[in-house]
Amino acid sequence: MIGVDEALEKVLEHIEVLEAEESPILGCLGQVLAEDVSSTISIPPLDNSAMDGYAVRSADTRGASRQSPRILRVMDTIAAGAVSQSEVKPGTAVRIMTGAPIPKGADSVVKFEDTDELERQGDSGEAGILEEIEAGRDIRPAGEDIAAGSIVLTKGTVIRPAEVGVLASLGRTEVKVIRRPVVAILATGDEVVDIAQPLPEGKIYNSNSYSLAALVLRYGGIPKILGIAADIEDSLLARFRLGLGADMLITSGGVSLGDYDIVRDVLAKEGEIIFWRVREKPGKPLVFGVIKALSKAGGARNIPLFGLAGNPVSAMINFELFTRPAILQMMGKKSLAKPMVEAVIEEAIENTDGRRIFARAIVEKRGGKYFARLTGPQGSGILTSMARANGLVVVPEDKPGVKPGDSVRVMMLDWSEEEA
Ligand code: AMP
Ligand code: MG
Numbered sequence: 001m002i003g004v005d006e007a008l009e010k011v012l013e014h015i016e017v018l019e020a021e022e023s024p025i026l027g028c029l030g031q032v033l034a035e036d037v038s039s040t041i042s043i044p045p046l047d048n049s050a051m052d053g054y055a056v057r058s059a060d061t062r063g064a065s066r067q068s069p070r071i072l073r074v075m076d077t078i079a080a081g082a083v084s085q086s087e088v089k090p091g092t093a094v095r096i097m098t099g100a101p102i103p104k105g106a107d108s109v110v111k112f113e114d115t116d117e118l119e120r121q122g123d124s125g126e127a128g129i130l131e132e133i134e135a136g137r138d139i140r141p142a143g144e145d146i147a148a149g150s151i152v153l154t155k156g157t158v159i160r161p162a163e164v165g166v167l168a169s170l171g172r173t174e175v176k177v178i179r180r181p182v183v184a185i186l187a188t189g190d191e192v193v194d195i196a197q198p199l200p201e202g203k204i205y206n207s208n209s210y211s212l213a214a215l216v217l218r219y220g221g222i223p224k225i226l227g228i229a230a231d232i233e234d235s236l237l238a239r240f241r242l243g244l245g246a247d248m249l250i251t252s253g254g255v256s257l258g259d260y261d262i263v264r265d266v267l268a269k270e271g272e273i274i275f276w277r278v279r280e281k282p283g284k285p286l287v288f289g290v291i292k293a294l295s296k297a298g299g300a301r302n303i304p305l306f307g308l309a310g311n312p313v314s315a316m317i318n319f320e321l322f323t324r325p326a327i328l329q330m331m332g333k334k335s336l337a338k339p340m341v342e343a344v345i346e347e348a349i350e351n352t353d354g355r356r357i358f359a360r361a362i363v364e365k366r367g368g369k370y371f372a373r374l375t376g377p378q379g380s381g382i383l384t385s386m387a388r389a390n391g392l393v394v395v396p397e398d399k400p401g402v403k404p405g406d407s408v409r410v411m412m413l414d415w416s417e418e419e420a
Pocket of ligand 1: 188189206209238252253254256309310
């Protein structure tokens with residue numbers, strides 16, 4: 001049996017970053033950029049108006065006020081997207097809409113609010129300027145956002161909605177990112193039947209494959225549900241082999257000491273066991289190993305295998321602690337840890353056998369402080385305790401427990417690793 005930290009280290013030692021691929025920009029949210037993105041264009045492409053108003057020569061506004069407007073002759077109107085051929089000569093102005101390029105001769109824009117635009121009925125051919133403005137006012141210079149030739153996004157950046165927008169502003173339809181891992185998920189157990197089937201007496205629905213697939217999706221992977229293997233070696237092997245095209249394999253169940261717990265035996269035949277059993281509660285029977293398989297190019301590659309404990313809570317917590325960071329590392333991410341907060345625990349948790357406890361908790365902020373209370377009974381079969389929880393209270397393995405009022409560390413399940 002090894003400790004939680006050592007187990008995670010061993011897992012990450014065996015996880016390689018996947019290759020890069022071109023992906024449509026909307027398909028790569030949360031993925032890591034695998035190229036420096038530079039721009040061939042300037043944004044905005046031309047000096048343009050920041051306001052609806054008049055493009056003028058600022059010298060023509062000198063001395064203008066509400067009491068003594070400067071009257072300018074209006075030569076043209078430019079909508080956004082159009083380029084005016086008119087030149088603004090002394091004593092003249094061009095009506096201009098937000099985003100439209102500044103016409104030749106003008107050095108500033110007077111917004112409609114600082115003109116008599118509203119009082120003037122119809123098209124008088126003139127505009128009264130009510131305020132003196134300086135050169136450059138309300139002009140957005142070409143290249144203000146992005147200069148042609150510059151690097152806009154650097155390799156290693158995690159793509160968020162803002163990065164998708166920046167890529168679109170460059171006209172990019174695709175970008176190079178580290179690809180998403182395909183994660184094969186196999187349930188085991190003679191008692192497990194798939195959802196959408198009638199439930200015979202003595203059987204339970206396969207919840208693990210679905211909670212695990214949802215976790216894979218949340219962290220950016222592509223789940224591939226392989227169904228349910230019976231607790232006999234042939235069945236397990238056959239299903240197992242369906243997963244060998246994936247980048248990672250997850251099984252649930254069959255890793256304890258029961259008569260039918262054969263996942264470890266199969267893994268030992270197909271690959272190498274790196275560790276079995278972790279000093280944690282729940283989730284102790286976790287097994288981690290690697291299976292040798294062929295890469296598409298014909299070379300050897302290692303498929304990491306997580307044999308998660310079968311109890312629904314244990315499977316999810318094993319995933320959060322070990323599988324999640326592995327997926328993130330495969331995707332080229334550097335922030336692998338969930339954010340932790342200090343909280344005041346409101347009830348006692350006993351630690352009787354020197355394992356690190358992860359207790360499902362509801363964390364709330366009150367008066368600038370975090371408080372944590374348990375979700376109720378903590379049995380590892382009580383999946384609704386995960387549904388109620390937003391955090392896992394950590395009780396260290398070398399502590400006999402915590403009592404109400406103690407300060408504890410809580411892993412925040414719904415917070416992004418990027419916030420840690
Ligand atoms: P095992 O480790 O195979 O003995 O499973 C431990 C417990 O988890 C048993 O009560 C199983 O019925 C339950 N279990 C195993 N696999 C699943 C699954 N796919 N969905 C829900 N419960 C499961
Ligand atoms: Mg089983």
